[in-house]
Amino acid sequence: MSSKKKTIKKANGMGSVYKLKGNRRRPWVACVTTSIEQSESKYKQKRKIIGFYESQEAAEFSLWKYNRNPVLFEELQKLGALTFENIYDQWSKMKYKNLSQNAVNGYKAAYAKCEAIKHMKIADLKTMHFQQIMDESELSVASDLKLKSLMVSVCEYAMQNDIITKNYAKYVMINRKEETEDIHKPFTEGEIKKLFRHDEIPFVDTILIMIYTGFRVGELFEIKNEDVNLKTMTITGGSKTEAGKNRMVPLHNLIVPYVMKHWNSKDEYLFRHPKTNEKINYHHYRYMYFDPIMKKLNMDHLPHDCRHTFATRLSNANANATSIKKLIGHSSYAMTEKIYTHKDLIQLRKAINALD
Secondary structure (H helix, E strand, O other), X not given: OOOOOOXXXXXXXXXXXXXXXXXXXXXXXXXXXXXXEEEOOEEEEEEEEEEEEOOHHHHHHHHHHHHHOHHHHHHHHHHHOXXXXXXXXXXXXXXXXXXXXXXXXXXXXXXXXXXXXXXXEHHHOOHHHHHHHHHOOOOOHHHHHHHHHHHHHHHHHHHHOOOOOOOHHXXXXXXXXXXXXXXXXXXXXHHHHHHHHOOOOOOHHHHHHHHHHOOOHHHHOOOEHHHEEOOOOEEEEOOOOOOOOOEEEEOOOOOHHHHHHHOOOOOOEOOEOOOOOOEOOHHHHHHHHHHHHHHHOOOOOOOOHHHHHHHHHHHHOOOXXXXXXXXXXXXXXXXXXXXXXOOOHHHHHHHHHOOO
16 A cells, blocks of 8 residues: 555645655745736736745644734744844843843853854754854853853743743753863962052052952942941942842951042942043953053952952951851852962961961
């Protein structure tokens, strides 16, 4: 017996399904009649292809959906043609409104790694496509987490808007990177004294404030004047983690004058652009102030080294673990100890000599 499938006879005006010749990935065509033109005694149909499919069943089903609601079908077809880039653009417009500039920059850096899938239809993307992006990443584990978060969030947004039915990005595995040498190093005591000696240089005081408070650059420039309590001489700030949000940091006597120099009840933010009086962003601060200061003072540091310096000096001063955890804004001291404290040979020898 022949296993050849019979073509289903459809009513007039309901369209047709046929198979193209040759070796094609999607050989089955579904088409509909849009109009009938009369030429002398002959009638000619004008047809429109609504899609190409891998199987006859898929083509027939698509034709059935079209006949049920042509307008809805075409709207869904348009959504299906949206690329990862299209969805990212829509998602980012909504998402970035509620993020700090530092967080936005992190997502933008992650998106730059998605070049291979930007122009692919998001409905065609599977786990293997997202995993390839991750496998080719040479970023740190923290940056890979941000990369996965971006891909998952964009797909989640597409699901919420009925553009896709499954979020394949959430199945991506992050490869463990071999531990590399820590790129961050604390400022030495000699360097800190040098900064104090040159505090007349614009924005040197912000470096000292970060060294004595542990605030990240992005957190520092989010601090508002109302966050500075002049009675208790504390600053409330922080935004990256749940444990780090709105943490209260007492001001060391050495940096109180610097904070007061910037404080102005009439302005919203504590630190402002010297010319425009607007809030400062990370990139402007880094390339216009921090890096030039490092070069001028013959130092080799990154802005985040200030935070490492803060944690290391607290540990060296034998501050209790609970206080360090709260000041840094971590949920556990183990995280602080692993990531932020750096012990030099003098401190290690001091610890050994403390043994009975």
